[in-house]
Amino acid sequence: MKRLCSLLLCLLLFSLPAASLAIDSASTVSEQVRLSVRRALERAMLPLLQEDETLVAYIDTAALTLSVGERHLALDIPDYAQDLEAFLVSNLAYDGLVLVQELPPIGLEFVLDRGFAVENNSTTPISEGRPYWVLDGQGHKRGVVVASHVRSSEPKLAFLQQTAGRELLAGMALEPMGLFPLSIESSIHSDGSIGVGVGASYPLPSYPFRLHVGFSTPDFTQGYLVAGLGSALPLSHLFSSKSHLVRSLSLEAKALVGIGTSFASGGLSYMGEGSLSVVYHQGAWTFRVGAGNHLAASSQSLVRQGLFLSLGTSYTYTP
Numbered sequence: 531m532k533r534l535c536s537l538l539l540c541l542l543l544f545s546l547p548a549a550s551l552a553i554d555s556a557s558t559v560s561e562q563v564r565l566s567v568r569r570a571l572e573r574a575m576l577p578l579l580q581e582d583e584t585l586v587a588y589i590d591t592a593a594l595t596l597s598v599g600e601r602h603l604a605l606d607i608p609d610y611a612q613d614l615e616a617f618l619v620s621n622l623a624y625d626g627l628v629l630v631q632e633l634p635p636i637g638l639e640f641v642l643d644r645g646f647a648v649e650n651n652s653t654t655p656i657s658e659g660r661p662y663w664v665l666d667g668q669g670h671k672r673g674v675v676v677a678s679h680v681r682s683s684e685p686k687l688a689f690l691q692q693t694a695g696r697e698l699l700a701g702m703a704l705e706p707m708g709l710f711p712l713s714i715e716s717s718i719h720s721d722g723s724i725g726v727g728v729g730a731s732y733p734l735p736s737y738p739f740r741l742h743v744g745f746s747t748p749d750f751t752q753g754y755l756v757a758g759l760g761s762a763l764p765l766s767h768l769f770s771s772k773s774h775l776v777r778s779l780s781l782e783a784k785a786l787v788g789i790g791t792s793f794a795s796g797g798l799s800y801m802g803e804g805s806l807s808v809v810y811h812q813g814a815w816t817f818r819v820g821a822g823n824h825l826a827a828s829s830q831s832l833v834r835q836g837l838f839l840s841l842g843t844s845y846t847y848t849p
Contacts, residue, residue, distance in 0.1 A: 634703035656688035717842030754790030
């Protein structure tokens, strides 16, 4: 049964459309060089090509010749390049775009040390604070970026930070994400209580702030309608996004107020909460560890008060 499941999984993966790679080389080229070239092309070129295209590469002792259909590119291979894979990835970042059949009307144009930039034209303007899907050459969602700053003066550029996903490349398309992602979350607190909640958020035009609204129950004895402000600072804003961990981690803060009731005795109660969390993004799932302070009271008594630690997860649907 286990072998059958593995076979079905392999068949599913191999059936996914993707661009192909064909490599040939001179007899004097070592296997290590061939392997470095293959890795570089799989990282820097194949994600940009369409699913029915084939990248043909020929490796000589001093040059690498690439072609996709009628499009061609030649790169020198210096003897002094200690890390050939990194050298080729760096040179293909922009030179390799000549092998792409058609660049998207709006896409990543400049790769920076800690993010990306794109010219902000009037036909498809980038909005500050809004998140965008990043699509590869086959139209698959490869990552998420958020517009952290938009220049209104010349040159009109929008700067983007990666918040999740795989390694991104110049030439990949941008597609606006839905403005009201819906999240379902659960958490366990240091006092042993378990809470759940459902909510939506809206990106404000002042990065990195978002408006949050929703319903939550911190311990299944009270329920609250909540609203407030939140902010998220991706680590890619501070460090290079070449690391998967940096691309996937962010620091998030929330300040919420709410009105609710006790499920057992009824009556109105009010709450306020502030929290700071480290969040790991994996697709639509997030995992967080955080701390904060909360206060909840009714007209007769204090319901909850004090510092807390929490561990939680959430699933977000983005239209």
